[in-house]
Amino acid sequence: MGNMNKVVVIVGTNASGKSGLAIELAKKFNGEIISADSRQVYKGLDVATGKITQEEMDGVPHHLIDVADPTERYTAADFARDGRKVLDDIIARGKLPIIAGGTGFYIDALLNPRLLATVPPNENLRLELEKGSVEDLFEQLRDIDPDRAGDLERKGEKNLKRRIVRAVEVALTAPEHHRETVENEPFDALWIGVRWDDNTSKERIRTRTTQRIEGGMIEEAQQLLQDGLSWERMEELGLEYKHLADYLRDKISKEELIELINRDDWRYAKRQRTWFKRNTEINWFDGGKLNDAQELVREFLK
Known part of the structure; x- marks a missing residue:
C-alpha cells in the first residue's frame, strides 16, 4: 500500500499536548496536519479554544482551522466532507496526513462518513x-x-x-x-493517544486557563459580540464561552469565571477519556515520554 492511504491520528484530552506532538511528527515524516476540533473551525475563536498560532505551527501546514463563521453552524457532516477533500489532496501530493484533535466524533466521521447515516x-x-x-x-x-x-x-x-x-x-x-x-475504508490509520495522570492533567488545565485569561480571552469574547455574535450563540459554543457570556453580563465574578472554566474543562477531559476509551486501536503514550510514538510512526510507514 505504501504511504498512499496511511493516516496518523493523534488524540487526547484538552491540554494534553496533541498539537506539539503532531507538529513534531509532521516535520519528521513530511506531514500536514488536519485539526479535528469542533470549535477551532470557527474564525475568531482563537484564545479561548487554544487555537494554534502561526508561530507555533513552525511552518507545518494546518487545515480545517478558521473555515467557518461563528454565527453559522459547522457540523460533523461539514467536517467530514471538507476533511475528505483535504485528506485526498495531502495524499495526492505525497505527504502524510496527520489528524490531531480532541473531538472524537468529528474524527470518526471523517474516517468513515457512513457513520453519520442511521445508527x-x-x-x-x-x-x-x-x-x-x-x-x-x-x-x-x-x-x-x-x-x-x-x-x-x-x-x-x-x-x-x-x-x-x-x-x-x-x-x-x-x-x-x-x-x-x-x-x-480507504485509509489505514495509526491511532496515537497522549495521556497524563489526573493531577498533572488538572494542573495543565489550570495553567492553560490562566494563560488564556492573560492572553486576552475576555477581550476576544467582547470582540465576537461586537462583530455580531449573539449571546445565545456564544452560550451554544459551550465550555469557556458560556461562562464568558455570564461574566460579560455581570452574572459571575472573574474568580468564578476561572473556577467554572477549570471545573468544566476537567469534566470535559473526563468525557473525552470515556469517548477514546471505546477505541481499542489507540496506542497510548504518557505525555512526558513521546519518543516511542515517533518509532511507532516510523514502523507504520515502512
Missing part, C-alpha cells in the same frame, strides 16, 4: 444513559455533537430526556458501528 438502536447503552440527569446528558451531547445539541436547544427540546438520550446514543454508538464496517 441502529443500542438498548444497553440507552438504559445506561437514562440513569443520568438531563443536564449532564445535554452537556455530554454538546461536547460530542454540538450541532445536534444546538438543534435541540433552538427547538426548545434541551430538556426532553428521550430526545437527548437518543442523540447521545447515536454519537456514542457511531464509532462501534464504524468499526463493524471498516473493511472497505
